[in-house]
Amino acid sequence: GAVVSQHPSWVICKSGTSVKIECRSLDFQATTMFWYRQFPKQSLMLMATSNEGSKATYEQGVEKDKFLINHASLTLSTLTVTSAHPEDSSFYICSARDRRDYEQYFGPGTRLTVT
Amino acid sequence: GQNIDQPTEMTATEGAIVQINCTYQTSGFNGLFWYQQHAGEAPTFLSYNVLDGLEEKGRFSSFLSRSKGYSYLLLKELQMKDSASYLCAVLDSNYQLIWGAGTKLIIKP
Numbered sequence: 001g002a003v004v005s006q007h008p009s010w011v012i013c014k015s016g017t018s019v020k021i022e023c024r025s026l027d028f029q030a031t032t033m034f035w036y037r038q039f040p041k042q043s044l045m046l047m048a049t050s051n052e053g054s055k056a057t058y059e060q061g062v063e064k065d066k067f068l069i070n071h072a073s074l075t076l077s078t079l080t081v082t083s084a085h086p087e088d089s090s091f092y093i094c095s096a097r098d099r100r101d102y103e104q105y106f107g108p109g110t111r112l113t114v115t
Numbered sequence: 116g117q118n119i120d121q122p123t124e125m126t127a128t129e130g131a132i133v134q135i136n137c138t139y140q141t142s143g144f145n146g147l148f149w150y151q152q153h154a155g156e157a158p159t160f161l162s163y164n165v166l167d168g169l170e171e172k173g174r175f176s177s178f179l180s181r182s183k184g185y186s187y188l189l190l191k192e193l194q195m196k197d198s199a200s201y202l203c204a205v206l207d208s209n210y211q212l213i214w215g216a217g218t219k220l221i222i223k224p
Contacts, residue, residue: 034212043202043216044158093157103148104212106157 002028004096006107013084013114020080021110023094030096033077034104035069038091050077074099084114117141119215121203126221127193135188135201135218143208149177149188150202152217158202161188190220198222 003026013019023033032051036044048064050056050071058064068080077096081088091111095104119139127133139147146165150158164170164179164186176189188201203215 044214046212046214049211091155103160103163106150106159109157111155 002026002096002098002103002105004030004094004105004107006094006110008110009108010111011113013112015085015114016083018080018082019084019112020078021092021094021112023077023079023096023107025075025096025098025105028096028098028100028105029074030077031074031099032097033071034095034097035067035077035079036093036095038093038109044093047079081112084112086114088112089114117205117207117213119203119205119213121201121215121218123216124219124221126223127190129193129195129222129224131193132189132191133193133220135190135203135220137186137188137203137215139184139186139203139205139213139215141205141207141213144181145206145208145210147177147179147186148202148204148206148212149175149186150204152200152202154199161201193222195222195224 005024007022035047038044047062048056048058050069052071052074056069071077091109093109094107121137149161152158162177169178174191179186200217200219202217204212
């Protein structure tokens with residue numbers, strides 16, 4: 001099956017710093033990648049949708065200047081949390097849509113803790 | 116608006132059968148997915164239905180009725196490792212996944 005990797009799997013950073021999370025589709029080309037956030041005991045919340053070579057589309061309430069998304073190639077998207085605060089601590093999950101079908105393949109997630 | 120409903124939590128006994136229901140109202144329909152998510156992990160794909168009927172895959176089966184906007188996930192011969200959240204998601208007319216809030220399934224010995 002299709003594999004999506006995420007790096008890092010967990011990160012601890014200090015308040016005010018920026019953190020970059022990478023999402024890669026390893027064995028397929030993904031024209032579209034999705035970034036989700038999940039707080040404990042809550043469902044997935046879509047943050048943004050990114051299409052290769054174009055600007056990301058952010059969901060309502062998600063600050064695009066705070067959560068910078070770059071989808072530079074068909075296999076790589078990055079999410080940068082800028083000026084992180086403790087309330088940004090969460091589980092961030094990316095998924096990639098295979099261009100041959102519409103199934104979404106999830107990465108293993110990145111647990112971010114901001115101290 | 117778009118809406119997907121599924122029970123918040125269900126409890127079942129090891130070895131038994133459980134059915135998790137999902138009803139949806141979306142702008143268009145291009146298929147329905149079921150995902151399993153263990154605590155602290157990303158979701159993993161279980162099934163995809165786009166035509167009416169039952170799809171069986173081992174201990175798990177998924178059913179779809181497009182006219183009723185209804186699906187269910189059936190889990191047989193429950194095992195303790197099946198304790199997880201089960202997420203229903205619909206692919207709408209724009210091929211965007213609309214997520215339900217998930218059903219937390221608790222398996223008791």
